[in-house]
Amino acid sequence: MNLMNERALYYGKGAVFAYRTYVKPLLGVRRIPESSFSGRSNIVFGLNAKVSVGGSAFLPSFTEGDNSMVVATDSMKNFIQRHLASYEGSTIEGFIAYVAKSFLEKYPQMETVKIIGEELPFNGAKASSSVESDLVFSRSLNESSEAMIEMVRTENGAMINNHSSSIKKLQLIKVHGNSFVGFIRDEYTTLPEDSNRPLFVYLNINWKYENVTDSYGEDPYHYVAAEQIRDIATSVFHEMETPSIQNLIYLIGCRILERFPQLTEVNFESQNHTWETVVDEIPGTKSKVYTEPRPPYGFQVFSILREDVDKDKPTGTIVENSSQGS
Template identity: 80%
Template sequence: MMERAMYYGKGDVFAYKTYVKPLLGVRKIPESNFSGRNNIVFGLNAKVSVGGKDFLPSFTKGDNSLIVATDSMKNFIQRHLASYQGSTIEGFLSYTAKAFLEKYPQMETVKIIGEDLPFETVSASSSAGLTESDLVFKRSLNEASKSMIEMVRTEGGTMIANHSSSIIKLQLIKVRGNSFVGFVRDEYTTLPEDSNRPLFVYLNISWKYENVIDSYGENPSLYVASEQVRDIAAFVFHETETPSIQNLIYLIGCRILERFPQLIEVMFESQNHTWDTVVDHSPDTLSKVYTEPRPPYGFQVFSVLREDLDKDKADENSLKSTPQGS
């Protein structure tokens, strides 16, 4: 028998809290200067969906006796932010999902997605000169973190069915040192090969922990911050002679797994938005003029697994142990 899709919920639940517990004590890595979040402004846009067989009559018979209004879900999320004592979106989503299942027995599954609404510091004056204001912040329209948790009811209580942490809307341009050659050429090919092109990529990067509790930030040394993942992506992009976006995201994924052994998978959704050349000056100068590319864009979806990193290390050790000239 085919399994039925059946859930409902509320989207665009905006919630802000000031002076959330700071995130301190994250493990430092070579690719990033990130050391923590002050969490003076903590904001998110949440989307919750709930499911369970007891909701079927509301669809088939119009019986709303077990329906929790989506407006109530909005209030539930916002008010639980007030009582949340942690320091991460992942921890808040888990806290709230469990509270939903404890409050409403007709709910069998709860899935909550939370997108960070980041605010950045601005400058302020002090006796020592310019410093960062602890009162005024500006809304950031740059990349943001995004998290998801899906919790289900069990006979013994609740369990995590799925989870992920992400950074979304990351856009990186590398102006040279990128190539794209050797691809299939046939009667449909109009793209020229390019041994030194600019490369403009859009990246959504997600990661999963071996132990989901590590994502809550209760032990900050095991928490992977989206800011660190962002910095690793930029660092690897800078140091790599990039033959393709496919290879770039693989190398980024391997570096993330190398830095954070508590992760088991890194997932990518990437897009190629490399600019079209308008004016190409003489070979004696690096200066060129570009414009936005035509609307069709290429994209890639790929997961880098812990076993990929282990295999690469094994291959590298095998090459080192092979006698010269063999």
């Protein structure tokens, strides 16, 4: 009997930080119109990993205090960090797949391994006014990429059960050209309709490949970089006049799937953090004054599938990038 099908049973280690200098560069990615991204030097390669392992062999450690089959989580930490030295690829997706498979090869009592790797990005600092340093890097606190892979042990060896690539904590403000009208109005409605509002959104975007090995970056042309997903999101937000956040994320997802046929779906977790107006009109200017919104925020979760993409269907209305204020 496979106890893993009947109960939650796993343990692991989080906040496993690992940094390596001079990982293999990512070169030769497919170029798209929305992005100038052409690759990563990987001079500084950093990640924060979380690993979870499961298997019926670990049940006695919970029920009887028998640790004879337990791999200490400190050992898991060391395993991940030391395998970064032997990794020969160029992406976080490739690294966590390499480590997950290595766990299953090393420890036969592990039936499942799930690893999440969050990028810790570093940007090249300026060596001079026109030259980017290849020695000094600044730690970025902006959006970052993340990858997840779950492998299970089968009779035929390790099999990938689930995977995703992501960009997290993307925050975008569009100062005008957004509307939200036509929604239900009843005795509970206090929100006014707005045909031209600023819109501040938080986005987590996740995507899946038809062939998960494309995510490893071994063939860079079929790899989809988080920087390219970010640039598509900002381009669509700039170009399209949309009536809601729901429609915005749908249009972004369709554009991503159009640009990258190797992907099967794009998933969104979005939040509305649009500022509240303090001063609506400043005489002689197009300016306004805003403050942070109240703590309750709206959110949306939606998946765009390959079947949603129809190249004969327009993906929004293109508007001029006018300098006129709202």
